[in-house]
Amino acid sequence: MPHNTGFMIAGYAAAVLILGGYVVALIGRSRAMSQRSHALDAAEGR
C-alpha cells in the first residue's frame, strides 16, 4: 500500500479551510449587516 498520508491531510485541511472560511465570512457579513440595521434604527430614534 502506498504511503501518501500527507496528501490525505492536505486534502482535509484544504476542505476545512474553504468551508470554515466561508462559514466565518458569512457569520461576519451577517453581523456587520445586523449592526448597520441597528444603526439605522437608532438614527431614526427607535
Added chain:
Amino acid sequence: MADSLARSIPSAGAARTSRAPAAGFDWLMALAMAAVAAVMARAIWYTPPEALQGDAQKIFYIHVPSAVVGLYLACPLVAIGGAMYLWLRDDRLDRLAESAAEIALVFLSVVLVTGPIWGKPIWGAWWSWDARLTSTLFLWFVLLGYTVLRGAIEDRQQRARYSAVLGILAALLVPFIHLSVEMFRTMHPQPIVLTPDVVVPGRSRLSPEMSRTLQFAMLAFITLFVALLRSRLKFARLRDQVEALESGDA
C-alpha cells in the same frame, strides 16, 4: 411604492417598525459543522484505506459529497430560482438563486482543490485537461462570473434578470459534467454514487465500512448545505431590508 416594496421584500415593512433580528446562535449550522467534523474523524481514523491507493483515497469522503451538493443540489437551485424569478418577479426567488450560486461556488472550490490533491499521488499529475475536470472548472468560472455580475449591476431588477439567465445557463452544464466521463475517454473515474450499484444491496463497489462512511458524509454535507443556504438567505433578506431603508424607498 411602499406596497410594491413590501411585496418584493416581505419583511421590509416590519423593518420600519421593529429592529431587524440580531444574528443569534445558529444551531443548525453548529450541528452541520459538528457532523462534518465527525465524518472527517470517522473517515481518517475509523475507515480502512483502499488497498491500491492508500490513505489518499480518503479524500473521496469529502470530494464526492462536495461534488454532489455543489452540482446536484446547489446548481439546480440556481436555475430553478432564476427561472421562477423570470416568471414571477419575486425577489425571494432571486435571493434563493443568488445564495445557492455562492454556496455552489464554495463546494465546487472544495471539489477543484481536493481533486488535484487526490490525483497527484494516484495519477502522478496535479491536473489533466480532460472533459470532467475542464468542464467542472468551466462551471466554477461561470459561477464566479455570476457573483461578479451581481456586484457590478446596481439596479435590483436588472441584476436579478441578467443573473437569472446566467444561472440557468450555468446549470445547463451539470448534465454535461455528469455524462462527461461516459461521453469522453477521461482519467476521472466513472460515477460511483449516482449509479444503481450503490442503491442495489450487494452490488456496491465499496466495502460496507466505506459505504457507511460515504453515506454519513453525504448526510453531513447535505445538512451543511441546508444550514449554509438558510444562513445566506437570512443575510440576503436583511441586506435588502437595510438597502431599502438606506435608499429611503421603504
